[in-house]
Amino acid sequence: MKLKKEFKSLEKSAVELTVTIEKAEVESAYKSTLANYVKHAQIPGFRKGHVPQNVLERKYGDSIKADTIGTLIDQSFDEIFKEETENRPLPYSQPVMDKAPELDITKELTYTVHYDVFPKVTVKDFSGVNVKEPQVTVSDDDLAEELKSMQERNAMVIEKKDATVAKDDIVTINYSELGEDGNVIAGSERSDFVFTVGSGENIYKIDDEIIGMKKDETKDITKKYKKDDADPELAGQTKKIRVTIKAVKIRDLPALDDDFAQDCNEKYKTLADMKADIKKNMELAASRRVKEMKNNSLLEQLVEKNKFDIPASMLQAELDGRWRMMAQQFQTTPEQLDKMIAASGQTKEAMLEQWTGDSEKMLKSRIIVDCLIRDRNISVTPEEIEAQYAKIAEEGGMTVEEVKKHYEDPRAKEYLIDDAKENKLYDEIYKEVKVSKGDKMSFKDLFSNVQ
Structure with a gap:
């Protein structure tokens, strides 16, 4: 296909492409499109494939021109980007045409589109670059902590004999928030809530306050929260919470021995x-x-x-x-x-x-x-x-x-x-x-x- 192309760089790695297609190509594409209409058009009073061209041009002139322009643009794009790599559109950047070209088979066809391309970045200067490499050693404490995590993952959860809450116990509680009159605030009740004491994984952060409580014991807790508390609904507030301990359990950790290693993975012998x-x-x-x-x-x-x-x-x-x-x-x-x-x-x-x-x-x-x-x-x-x-x-x-x-x-x-x-x-x-x-x-x- 005979054409001229011109690329112009725009901001943010965009490109403007102007294409001019020679008159002979325009005329040839129009005749080809018109011939296709003649072949397939069905108009009352004419046999299929025998509708005169001038009749088709009067009836479908705008459509014939639009199809011709579409064909020329598609063919020119295929021609240009068959070998062009530097200014190829990004896969997700559809070329945009601000103004559709007008077709005149006695003249060249010119159209302009713009689209995004992969940014051109040349990195040559590495002066002043200083990469700091963290110094890390896996210590005995790190290994012990990992082993403890493995023990906890393989632990059995059992009822605690004395049923007194202590740090790291797994407790089940019922709780509700109380108003100034001492009555339960509707909608604040929660039953059978389970968490590990000391984890802070409860709404009111009452881990320390329930330590020492026993199973089936109920306690009203008044707690003041700091103004900079991470929870904006608690920050600077004073809350009164009624808590009942329903269950106290502990993790029964397996012994760290050869049997434990073999249970974790059969590839370990010891x-x-x-x-x-x-x-x-x-x-x-x-x-x-x-x-x-x-x-x-x-x-x-x-x-x-x-x-x-x-x-x-x-x-x-x-x-x-x-x-x-x-x-x-x-x-x-x-x-x-x-x-x-x-x-x-x-x-x-x-x-x-x-x-x-x-x-x-x-x-x-x-x-x-x-x-x-x-x-x-x-x-x-x-x-x-x-x-x-x-x-x-x-x-x-x-x-x-x-x-x-x-x-x-x-x-x-x-x-x-x-x-x-x-x-x-x-x-x-x-x-x-x-x-x-x-x-x-x-x-x-x-x-x-x-x-």
Whole structure:
């Protein structure tokens, strides 16, 4: 197809494309469209396929012209983007035409569209980048805490013999809020509420106040809440709560011995085996988390040093994706989620606005990684992928064949390749920037802010 194209860069990674199609192409497309109308048109008084062209042009002239324009635009787009990569529209950015062109078969056809493209970011300056690497060691206390968690997960809950409430007991209570007249406030009653004393997982935070109470005992508790209490409905208030202890239970923790290890997993023969394996997994988890924190710090600094705007359609697609994921988490549809949020007094628009900042940062980080991988021509060899299979198998306690079977899915394999490319990129960059020792952190603190 004979045409001329002109790209003009706009703000926020948008492009304006002006296309001029030669007169001969316009005339040919019009004749082809008209011939198709002649072939299929059915008009009273004429046999199918024998309607004169001038009759069709009088009756369907506007439609014939519109179809011709549509055909020319589609064909020109196919022609332009068959080889064009730099100015290709984003998948979710539909080209917009502000003004439809007019068809005159004696003239060239010119039209203009605008759309979003992938941002062009060139990252060359790494001066001033300083990545701090947290210093984490899995201590005996960390291991002991993990073992305690395993004990609790495998514990049996049994009735407490003396039935006196103490910290860490599991209690069942009935409660209600009392008014100034000492009567129960309607609607505040709750029966058979279960929680662990000391967890604070109860509305009125009365853990300390019920310690020492016995089963079937009832007590009226008056509690004053600080003005800066996290719960705005309690902050600065004084509440009177009537509580009755219905049950007091404890967790009967299994002994930490070889039998316990074997019960947890048949691959363990002794408690020592289990401890060694748990520590290895904790160290591996810590290493991955430290790596993630390093990479996040690096990208935050690169985003700050390399200013660019996110295309509007890219940001909207990201926000829409997060909304759909939230709907899946609530096991509902995005449309139903809209109604649920509205019923709670919030709006979808307000929530998307809250997400915008984090979404922009995440998208900018992703774009910088993609651009660096492209600019540095980073690729991975089949041998490197095989090494990746072996590493995953070793860390996961699987065979290489099991790992390969998992990555038979083309999308999973593509994800693995992309991850390998990113790892190679980070390895290169950390040779070019300053990496210094960060603060010492416990294993628990390392994961305290993970979302």
